[in-house]
Amino acid sequence: MSKVKQPNSWLKPVAIAIAALAGSGTLAACNTTKALQKDTAAQNIQQNANSQSDVNLAAPMPHKAVVYQVFTRLYGNTNTTNKPWGTIDENGVGKFSDFTQAALQDIKSLGVTHIWYTGVPHHAVINDYSQYGISQDDPDVVKGRAGSPYAVKDYYSVNPDLANDPAKRLEEFESLITRTHNNGMKVLIDIVPNHVARDYQSLAKPEGVVDFGENDDTSVTYAKNNNFYYIQGGSFTVPASQNGYQPLGGDAHPLSDGKFAENPAKWTGNGSRLAQPDANDWYETVKINYGVKPDGSHDFPALPKGFEKKGAAAHYAFWSQQDSSAIPDSWVKFKQITQYWLAKGVDGFRFDMAEMVPVEFWSYLNSNIKHTNPNAFLLAEVYNPTLYRDYIHLGKMDYLYDKVDLYDTLKDIMHDKKSTAAIASVQHKVLDIEEHMLHFLENHDEQRIASPDFGGKAENALPAMVVSTLLSRAPTLLYFGQDVGEAGAENAGFGQPTRTSIFDYIGVPAHQRWMNNGKFDGGQSTESEKALRSYYQTLMNLSHSASALKGDYVELDSLQRQLATKGYNDKTFTFARFDEQQQLIVASNFSTTKGANFTISVPNTLVQQWKLNQQGDIAMVDLLSNKQITHLTIDDAGKGAITVSLKPLESLVLELQR
Incomplete structure (x- = not known):
């Protein structure tokens, strides 16, 4: 530009x-004939791959992207009740339809190139949607009343809370994809490959697709093509309550009895192998098996030496040449899921806890995604710096979170724990991959800048935001409400203050003031909120112009x-x-x-x-x-x-x- x-x-x-x-x-005929066909196709793919540069690594966008993360359930909610553990009727909920032309243009005015719609795939919720054929979810294995977006229940559908007509929820999201594209921005959604909800069952899966666990041999702890790991001789037991915690804040519910039927018990999402996980474990989820044996050894092909220097096409060719029996079933299931959403018009994915899944799987999945859409935007949550280069060069990720280095350093500087000299040091560590290290100061996992535990005031982070945004060629992530100084101060229920809750129905006060009942003109905002918004508009637009x-x-x-x-x-x-x-x-x-x-x-x-x-x-x-x-x-x-x-x-x- x-x-x-x-x-x-x-x-x-x-x-x-x-x-x-x-x-x-203040401031992603006969067996012989089939084999020959497969070999010919693989040769053609390999020839195409070899024609590409061996140094074509995961390619970033041709400009500095700005990713705007919206927590879809919260973004359009105008209800200001904010009752702890409030129901959907009491506290309200945002809808796909709240992303109007005015809303999308308002987002675009921040220089946004991609909207990450968080919480779209159908996850476990407490609301009764049985009239639509959806089974009720048990509060004993759901966090909060609205449920965690990272406990996905059906990857081929969307959260019914977000639809005006739950029977047409997928159509409403497809319409949002179209509106977003028409407003000049691309669409990202979450894929959570490490785990799914304890009661995963897809109502909307296409013909030929089999649910996770449907064909598992539950008599063994591990089998290559099992989707889950099983605890032999043990039934799942709900975690013991800690600090007086009660599901739904103690409100009565027909399924809230301290029990959940699962026999044999499955390993929990964060890797716990206990039939009764701890209350601090990801007990609402179960871990996916990617062909990693309980002892940590692998049951799938290894990438050949030197593949860190090859592009996505060469990786796609390699996996296309493997016999189908070599690929674990879970790999295929996630390929089917990402291809489904690409066909719907989704432009990329944010991969949750990517480092908990083997890098060879990412090579397989992402090269398939890039084969379908070479420009797909692939962002991974990875926190271990020793793994960064593997997940970029071998896993074919476009971008990783720069959390434990840059984000943590900037926060420490604001807290007078480090000198600004540390910025140059942490940036030097990633100079060879700097264009792949996405920067942010807020997202759904982190404290709000304006919260007392972070900046105290939103303006206190403006120098950090300038440095974070302009330091490298990598994209910048902006979380909704950050641009108007949202403090995340509400006691929502399961989610506690300093972070806007992702588990509850809640309002986002500073954002609501800017939203002004759908006008998106800052009509209820304070002068300092409007000034902050203007600063973010200037900085974000500058960053890619x-x-x-x-x-x-x-x-x-x-x-x-x-x-x-x-x-x-x-x-x-x-x-x-x-x-x-x-x-x-x-x-x-x-x-x-x-x-x-x-x-x-x-x-x-x-x-x-x-x-x-x-x-x-x-x-x-x-x-x-x-x-x-x-x-x-x-x-x-x-x-x-x-x-x-x-x-x-x-x-x-x-x-x-x-």
Whole structure:
């Protein structure tokens, strides 16, 4: 995309709000004939794969994506009752239909390229939908009243809570896919391959598809083509209550009796092999068997050496050449599921707890997804840094969470536990894969920034958000409500404050104020909420419109520390982003109380890369305020200097004016 040089229409209405924030310090015939056909097809696939570059790794999008995560059940809910353990009638629920043209355009205004609709596949819920042929779910193995979106009950249908007419729930979601596409954005949904709900049963599965566990041999703990692991000689027992916990907050329910029939018991989702899992285990789910034996050894083909350097087409060719008996049944089931949703128009998937599933499965699944849709967006929840490269290069993931390094580091800096110098260190660790490490400061698993345990105020995270968004070529994830400072303060029932509950029917107050009964105009928002929203609009739109952000990164922080730059401290951070068309210097002040005045030293190596041959001053415009703030001065030795003055919590994105 073209570089940002002149004022843009989306910048003009927000410049005043940004200035106010900064200034206040708020801011996937015969057997022989069949075999020959298979071999010929495999050869054709392999020839096609070999024609591609061996270094074609999981390819990111051609621009910096912005992913907007919406918790679909909560997004359009206008009910403000917020009663702990409230029913759907008491506390309300959002619907697919709440994503109107106005809502989708409002989301698009944040620079969003992909909407991750969280909680769409039909998961266990407490509401009675038996008139639609849906079995009732037992509160003893459901977390919260609304249920966890990660206890999927039917992968070929959608949550009936989200439909105006539950009988037409799938049609309503298909309509939402179309509306999202018509508004210029792509659709992501969750796939949870590690586990399913304890009472998985699909009403909507296509002809030829068999339910998880339907053909399992339950007389053995493990068999390659069993979908679950079984505890021989033991029946499932509901976990013992802890801290006075009662399902549904103690409300009566015909199935709430402390029992759930499952014999033999299955391993629990997080790997517990106890017939009675602990209350802190994922007891509402059962673990999927991927051909991993109880001793950890594998019952499936290994990828050949060197496949970390091959693209998705070569991986697809490899798995296509394997005899069908070599592929565990669970692998095939998830291929069927992802292909089903791709055919519905879904553009990609967010894979829950991907590191709990073998990387060879991901090679199989993702190469099949990419064969169907080469541009599919594949995002994985992986927290172990030692596994990052395997899941990208072997597992063919496009993006992984950058949680334990960047997110945790930024949070520690905000809590005065680390110096900003740590940012350069953690980014250096992933420089070879930086474009694959998705950045975020909020999602459904993490505390809200504005909660007292994180930032206390949403504005306190703005420097972290600028750094997180602009540091690399990877996408940025924005969680709904983050852009208006939602604090997640409600006592929802199963879900507790600081995180907006994913288990309960609840309202999201700051988001509701912005939503303004479906107008999406901030009509009930406070001035600080509107200013925050404007800042996010500017930053997110900048993140994929500035060509420099697709280019190179050079950290300037360590140089300032080596030179003991006056005014530069453990709350300041600087770096450069550039390509041939645009050169940027980003400077941020994380302090909530103190300004920072210093001169950024720019090494002559960078000046040479930028082809700045003349001495003297070159103007620099701050793209967050659209004002000329300072200039780059080049001395006779070819070194550069930029004098900046940062208010508390202020960031500058300085563009060189050539």
